[in-house]
Amino acid sequence: MTRLETSHTDDTHVVLGKLTSPHGVKGWLKVYSYTNPMDSILDYPEWWVRKGETLTRMTIVQGRRQGKGLVVQLKGVDDRDAAEALAQTDIVLPKDALPALAADEYYWHELEGLAVFTQAGERLGRVSYLFETGANDVMVVRGDEDAIDKRERLLPFLPDDVIVEISLEDDRMVVDWDPEF
Secondary structure (H helix, E strand, C coil), rough: CEEECEEEEHHHHEEEEEEEEEEEEEEEEEECCCCCCCHHHHHHCEEEEEECCCEHHHHHEEEEEEEEEEEEEEEECCCCCHHHHHHEEEEEEEEEHCCCCCCCCCCCHHHCCEEEEEECCCCCEEEEEEEEEECCCEEEECCCCCCCCCCEEECCCCCCCCCCEEEECCCCCEEEECCCC
């Protein structure tokens, strides 16, 4: 599964990361990336930067790993003051700009919000979010008003083992999971 660990911004964009703070005096910015691997955020030559309700298209001049993180230089951001004005803003991208995936691959943002059912038809809730572990990715499924209970469940994202079916069109996922677990 391809991972793009994003949070929603609206129905047309996904958040790829965040410009956190200035780096140096020449307009560079530190980047917190939600992509995996983290530096794949640099594969997109143009970003939309969201500050409040305003989206501004920005072009990457250069970007690189710096220590345990990333830094980037954006066109038109030439000094520390300009970089400071962009600190703590979201980096977003139109969903239609994401690379197409194979039929059995999904971006995490596509799975978030799906209704989760057992093979017996019992509704466990909705996928709230996913996270990585060393062994496999894990889905957090929270019980909702239509679920069998309000419990939060951690289900391993294991296609062909736990995950039986995913239908983005029907907004649902079927899992091989004991609801008592």
